[in-house]
Amino acid sequence: MLSGVVTGWTFVVRSRLIITPFQVSQFQGQRTLAICLLAVAAMWVDNHYSVLQPVRYIAGYALYPAQQVALLPSTVATWMDESASSRRELLDENRQLSARNLVLELKAQRLAALESENSELRELLSASEQVNDRVLVTSLIAVDPDPYSQQVLINKGGEDGVFIGQPVLDAHGLLGQVVEVLPHSSRVMMIADSNHVVPVQVNRNGVRAIAAGTGELDRLELIYVPNTADIQVGDLLVSSGLGGRYPRGYPVAVVESVDHEAGQMFATVSARPSASLDRSRTLMLLFNQGAGQVPPPELWQDN
Amino acid sequence: MNLQSFILGASFLFVGFTLEHLPMPELLLWFQPLWILLVITILVLNAPGLFGLWLAIPAGLMMDAEMGTLLGTHVFTFAVHIFLVQLLSRRFGVYNLVQQAALVWLLALGHQVLRHWSNQLIVEWPHPVQLWMPPLASALVWPWLYSIGQLLMRRILA
Numbered sequence: 001m002l003s004g005v006v007t008g009w010t011f012v013v014r015s016r017l018i019i020t021p022f023q024v025s026q027f028q029g030q031r032t033l034a035i036c037l038l039a040v041a042a043m044w045v046d047n048h049y050s051v052l053q054p055v056r057y058i059a060g061y062a063l064y065p066a067q068q069v070a071l072l073p074s075t076v077a078t079w080m081d082e083s084a085s086s087r088r089e090l091l092d093e094n095r096q097l098s099a100r101n102l103v104l105e106l107k108a109q110r111l112a113a114l115e116s117e118n119s120e121l122r123e124l125l126s127a128s129e130q131v132n133d134r135v136l137v138t139s140l141i142a143v144d145p146d147p148y149s150q151q152v153l154i155n156k157g158g159e160d161g162v163f164i165g166q167p168v169l170d171a172h173g174l175l176g177q178v179v180e181v182l183p184h185s186s187r188v189m190m191i192a193d194s195n196h197v198v199p200v201q202v203n204r205n206g207v208r209a210i211a212a213g214t215g216e217l218d219r220l221e222l223i224y225v226p227n228t229a230d231i232q233v234g235d236l237l238v239s240s241g242l243g244g245r246y247p248r249g250y251p252v253a254v255v256e257s258v259d260h261e262a263g264q265m266f267a268t269v270s271a272r273p274s275a276s277l278d279r280s281r282t283l284m285l286l287f288n289q290g291a292g293q294v295p296p297p298e299l300w301q302d303n
Numbered sequence: 304m305n306l307q308s309f310i311l312g313a314s315f316l317f318v319g320f321t322l323e324h325l326p327m328p329e330l331l332l333w334f335q336p337l338w339i340l341l342v343i344t345i346l347v348l349n350a351p352g353l354f355g356l357w358l359a360i361p362a363g364l365m366m367d368a369e370m371g372t373l374l375g376t377h378v379f380t381f382a383v384h385i386f387l388v389q390l391l392s393r394r395f396g397v398y399n400l401v402q403q404a405a406l407v408w409l410l411a412l413g414h415q416v417l418r419h420w421s422n423q424l425i426v427e428w429p430h431p432v433q434l435w436m437p438p439l440a441s442a443l444v445w446p447w448l449y450s451i452g453q454l455l456m457r458r459i460l461a
Contacts, residue, residue, distance in 0.1 A: 024389050031356055032386040039363070039382065042375030043425050052374045059368035062361075066320035074326070142326055144371070151371070180371050187371050 053181075057158060060182030067185070071141060134287040135169075136160060140280070141185065150193040150217060152176075154283060157184045165245055167286040173251035173274030174198065174239055175283060190277050191252065192217050200252050201240040205230055208240055209269070211252055217277045220253050222269035227260050231269055247288040308350045308460055315342050315452065316362060323369060336440040337411055339366055343381060344407065345452040347388045348395055350460075359385055372418075373425060380417045384410060400446040407445045411438035 025031075046052045136156060144151040156162050158181045166178040168188050176190035189196055194215040200222075201208045207229055209222045225231060235255040241248030253271035260267050319342035327335055339362060346354040363378030370377070387410060388395075395403055415434050 024392075028356070028386060028389065032382050035356060035359060035382040036379050039375035039379035040421065040425075042378070043373040043421065046374040047425050055364060056368050056374055059364045063320060063324075063365055063368055066317050067324045069317075070321045070324035070326070142324070182368060 056180070057183060060157070060185070063182070064184055136162075136285040136287065138283050138285055140283060144187075148194075148215065150190040150196075150213065150215065150277070151179070152188050152190065153185050154188055154285075155185055156285060157182050157186050159183050161287070162186050162285060167246050167250075167288065169250060169284045169286060170275045170280035170282070172276060172280075173253075174246065175275040175277065175280065177245060178285070188283075190217075191273060191275075192220065192277055197223075198246060198252055199240045199242040200237040202231055202255075203236040203238045203251075204232075207231060208242070209237070211237060211271065214270075218272055219256075220271045220273055222255075222271060223266070225267045225269050227265070227267050229267065231255060231258055231267070233258055236274075237271055247286065305353060308353050308456070311456060311459055312346045312350065312354055315346060318342070320365065320369065323366075334436055334440045336444045337414065337437050340381070340384060340411060340414055341407070341441055341445060341448050342452075343385060344388050344410070345449060347385055348392055349453060349456045351389065351392065355389070356382060356385055373422065376418060376421055379421055380414045383417060384414050387413070400449070403449065404442045404445045408438050408442035411441045414438075 042052060138154045138156040138160075140152050141155045142153040144153070154168070162178055162181050164178055164181055168175045168177060174191060176188045176193070176196065178186050179189045180187040190213070191198055191211070192213045192215065194213050196213040198211045199208070200211045209225050209229070209231070211220045212223050214221050222231070222237075233255055236251060237253045237255065239246040239248060239250045239252050251274040253273045255269060255271045258267055258269050316339070319338045322338040343354075343358060343362060346358065359378050359381035363376075363381045364374065366372075366377035366381070367374050391406065391410075394406065398406065412434075415438060419434065
């Protein structure tokens with residue numbers, strides 16, 4: 001086939017008597033080469049610097065109408081569903097939600113007492129007070145089709161103040177972080193992605209560890225855990241806030257199994273993520289003071 | 304005439320990006336054709352005076368934003384693809400639909416391989432891609448898409 005391409009090309013170049021709808025220009029090869037070189041340069045720049053972020057942003061604007069049209073069926077389905085639900089269903093739902101609200105308010109009252117107690121204890125320890133986090137509610141619009149990356153798309157973007165590195169939660173715990181921002185949508189890498197790790201600590205005793213994604217939605221792995229570390233099945237792992245990217249104290253996973261193998265330096269610990277990574281549709285973006293920040297590169301890069 | 308074909312091409316691309324973004328059931332994920340690649344092929348074959356190499360830049364950048372790949376990845380692969388399609392345009396003219404589909408399969412496969420290589424060159428971590436199924440799906444859709452595309456372009460622009 002390739003030789004066919006080449007001979008076809010020389011044929012076009014050498015003899016000028018072919019009747020084609022379009023004569024390939026003599027410099028078309030050079031032009032293609034130039035565009036390719038530019039593209040490769042752009043890829044390199046995009047990989048190392050964030051200069052090209054505005055370009056991605058503008059392309060995102062151009063894509064927005066097509067994405068909206070693609071999601072039209074689900075939007076219409078939701079609308080039909082809402083407008084067709086009967087008065088009785090709505091009343092039922094209302095009653096349920098009221099009851100739930102009551103329970104939550106009761107919990108909130110206890111929380112207020114706990115918070116004041118907590119701040120008193122903090123004052124005793126002269127530690128800095130934790131501020132309340134501001135959140136933005138968002139919903140999931142698509143899942144990345146690539147089976148090797150655990151990423152999702154959400155319907156909030158740069159126009160809503162979303163930024164790269166922003167922590168994302170669902171109702172049960174930490175879900176992941178924003179890795180790409182477009183004007184009206186963003187891409188979130190979930191904690192189960194095999195390129196993702198979170199610094200965690202055991203809620204029971206404060207033992208620190210690092211939870212790495214495995215590529216499977218229902219399993220994280222704790223890496224470099226010494227055989228002597230006090231970690232048990234059923235322990236809740238919360239974010240330790242050490243990397244600076246995630247805030248402290250949000251549930252990440254529950255330890256499912258701890259294996260000590262003779263002759264191995266580290267224990268094999270696997271945990272199940274607290275957030276329902278494959279089910280949650282409503283997510284929360286966290287605006288925490290200092291969240292999403294990473295320490296300056298001099299601290300963590302080699303050269 | 305020119306403005307008309309430009310608008311027609313833009314709406315083709317719009318439909319292509321809509322299809323590209325369409326949520327697919329888990330079972331069919333591996334079978335999603337490379338819609339934008341097919342649309343570009345049709346445009347370059349049917350309106351070669353208007354849609355040339357330059358198309359690779361906007362379409363490629365938008366595709367990069369859509370797929371979340373490094374900016375420039377698809378500009379690179381689309382530029383090579385458009386160049387090849389321009390070289391092969393005479394063959395496309397004389398081939399029947401089955402032969403065309405085979406050619407599209409080869410071109411799409413080349414596109415997949417190029418995308419894989421170019422990303423590996425820069426990012427350095429191995430990232431498996433669906434190499435085989437999308438080109439096959441594209442080849443299967445090609446006869447229908449090509450006929451519809453040509454029909455529309457002839458009807459509207461004639």
